[in-house]
Amino acid sequence: MSACPCGLKDPYSECCEPFHTKQTLPATAELLMRSRYSAYALRLVDYLLYSHHPRQHGKNEKEKVKQAAEGVDFFRLEVLDTSQGQVNDKIGKVEFKAFYRHGTELGCIHENSRFKRYQGRWVYWDGELFESVSD
Numbered sequence: 001m002s003a004c005p006c007g008l009k010d011p012y013s014e015c016c017e018p019f020h021t022k023q024t025l026p027a028t029a030e031l032l033m034r035s036r037y038s039a040y041a042l043r044l045v046d047y048l049l050y051s052h053h054p055r056q057h058g059k060n061e062k063e064k065v066k067q068a069a070e071g072v073d074f075f076r077l078e079v080l081d082t083s084q085g086q087v088n089d090k091i092g093k094v095e096f097k098a099f100y101r102h103g104t105e106l107g108c109i110h111e112n113s114r115f116k117r118y119q120g121r122w123v124y125w126d127g128e129l130f131e132s133v134s135d
Contacts, residue, residue, distance in 0.1 A: 005041035006034035007077045029085025029092030029115035032122040041074040053123040072100040090117045
């Protein structure tokens with residue numbers, strides 16, 4: 001069994017894959033954020049669009065997401081903080097660092113993401129980018 005890219009101890013088949021295949025929904029904003037990170041790592045563009053609030057989709061959103069997912073190799077996620085985003089909440093925030101490789105360079109995306117409920121499920125709304133560092 002392969003480990004889940006999101007960093008939790010469960011194998012992918014028991015962690016983020018059921019979210020990616022829509023067998024179940026993430027119960028918290030943090031689980032949604034982790035599943036989105038895994039989707040970027042696995043280049044699951046359709047899930048990234050599905051889990052992003054439709055009001056926040058820009059022009060050519062699918063192509064933009066595809067380019068972002070294919071442009072880098074994500075290799076580690078650190079969840080730094082969560083605020084709200086629990087089972088009974090309507091909004092939530094998750095601060096994280098996502099580490100990646102772009103060619104021979106290493107980088108880190110540090111973001112405080114905002115999530116909302118949409119049609120009974122958690123979706124990504126937007127995020128505040130703190131830093132984008134490459135070595």
